[in-house]
Amino acid sequence: MAEHVEMAEATLMPAVSPTLRPPGLRGFLADWASDQRAFKNVSWMKAMMWIFLLSDTFIFSCFLLSYMTVRSSTTVPWPNPSEVFALTIGGKSIPLILIAIMTFILISSSGTMAMAVNFGYRRDRTKTALLMLVTAAFGATFVGMQAFEWTKLIMEGVRPWANPWGADQFGSSFFMITGFHGTHVTIGVIFLILMARKVWRGDFDHERRGFFTSRKGNYEIVEVMGLYWHFVDLVWVFIFALFYLW
Amino acid sequence: MSQATMTQGMAAPAATTPRDTHQQHPIKLYLVVWGWLFVLSTGSYLVDYFGLQGYLRWGLILLFMILKAGLIVAVFMHMAWERLALIYAILVPPILVLVFVGIMAFESKYTFFTRLFFSGGGS
Numbered sequence: 001m002a003e004h005v006e007m008a009e010a011t012l013m014p015a016v017s018p019t020l021r022p023p024g025l026r027g028f029l030a031d032w033a034s035d036q037r038a039f040k041n042v043s044w045m046k047a048m049m050w051i052f053l054l055s056d057t058f059i060f061s062c063f064l065l066s067y068m069t070v071r072s073s074t075t076v077p078w079p080n081p082s083e084v085f086a087l088t089i090g091g092k093s094i095p096l097i098l099i100a101i102m103t104f105i106l107i108s109s110s111g112t113m114a115m116a117v118n119f120g121y122r123r124d125r126t127k128t129a130l131l132m133l134v135t136a137a138f139g140a141t142f143v144g145m146q147a148f149e150w151t152k153l154i155m156e157g158v159r160p161w162a163n164p165w166g167a168d169q170f171g172s173s174f175f176m177i178t179g180f181h182g183t184h185v186t187i188g189v190i191f192l193i194l195m196a197r198k199v200w201r202g203d204f205d206h207e208r209r210g211f212f213t214s215r216k217g218n219y220e221i222v223e224v225m226g227l228y229w230h231f232v233d234l235v236w237v238f239i240f241a242l243f244y245l246w
Numbered sequence: 247m248s249q250a251t252m253t254q255g256m257a258a259p260a261a262t263t264p265r266d267t268h269q270q271h272p273i274k275l276y277l278v279v280w281g282w283l284f285v286l287s288t289g290s291y292l293v294d295y296f297g298l299q300g301y302l303r304w305g306l307i308l309l310f311m312i313l314k315a316g317l318i319v320a321v322f323m324h325m326a327w328e329r330l331a332l333i334y335a336i337l338v339p340p341i342l343v344l345v346f347v348g349i350m351a352f353e354s355k356y357t358f359f360t361r362l363f364f365s366g367g368g369s
Binding site: 024027028031032038039040041042047050051053054057058061065068069070072073074075082095096100103104107108110111113114115118121122223226227230231233234237238240241242244245246 | 276307315339355357
């Protein structure tokens with residue numbers, strides 16, 4: 001009886017705040033159990049960004065899976081990434097150094113992005129915009145280093161169908177995975193600059209309408225932008241571990 | 247009555263429902279996580295630098311990878327403070343990818359052996 005009333009209230013009576021649920025598994029089940037908005041206090045833009053990121057997770061999972069499949073099914077030795085991506089600095093060959101620097105740059109950009117989100121909610125638009133631009137600069141540096149890496153490998157004869165060191169599948173996996181990731185970083189840099197401009201101009205303080213959607217924005221947009229950016233960093237964590245270090 | 251059961255364990259019911267969850271945490275938290283990500287990345291780079299091989303290498307690589315991914319998702323992406331309904335909706339489906347990994351690992355081993363036995367070790 002009590003459960004019945006509870007359900008009716010949850011679905012029909014807006015007087016009771018729908019965010020009030022028992023903690024733990026019961027609350028989780030109550031949120032999903034009937035015809036209602038599942039993500040109670042999560043804004044639509046955050047929910048949609050998460051769902052997009054979930055679909056992007058599947059795309060990168062498929063790339064890494066096909067890489068795993070071709071690598072473990074080839075009878076030809078796989079090129080040693082430690083040597084392929086080594087750089088000679090000051091007459092000494094340092095393994096994987098460029099990739100390590102790229103990793104630290106992307107992690108740093110995630111750090112500045114997290115702080116930009118924080119200052120956004122404090123309505124400190126100067127610091128927010130500056131931190132977003134720093135994030136974009138780190139991202140652009142990352143893409144630049146990736147362009148350098150691609151150029152170096154192409155000059156050494158790496159193609160999607162062949163390479164001088166071993167299994168042909170190395171090239172196709174490399175260009176596919178890092179190319180898609182680099183595209184994501186590039187799109188992120190562009191949107192970071194666009195959003196930084198909006199923050200700087202005070203769009204989210206004056207509720208100025210967007211030129212494309214004609215909707216009023218708020219500082220949560222910075223957090224949603226941050227979700228995308230952290231995801232790009234997250235994907236790199238997996239690429240770094242599974243492609244470059246394995 | 248039922249409202250009492252619903253609000254059980256909660257603080258006093260809020261007069262107004264928050265429109266969205268504003269994530270407000272001290273800057274220090276982000277700096278600490280940033281530091282840990284640097285430490286973990288250095289760790290995984292050193293695995294390659296010192297040329298560790300075999301299960302030790304793979305184990306350490308995966309360990310550092312999972313710890314870094316966990317920190318980014320939990321703290322930087324604020325998943326640790328999100329509602330359980332969202333956490334499960336986003337984090338459970340990628341776990342199913344592991345089933346796909348299992349299938350493809352099995353399949354690729356089979357392809358490897360057929361190539362070895364029937365194609366004389368071609369590509």
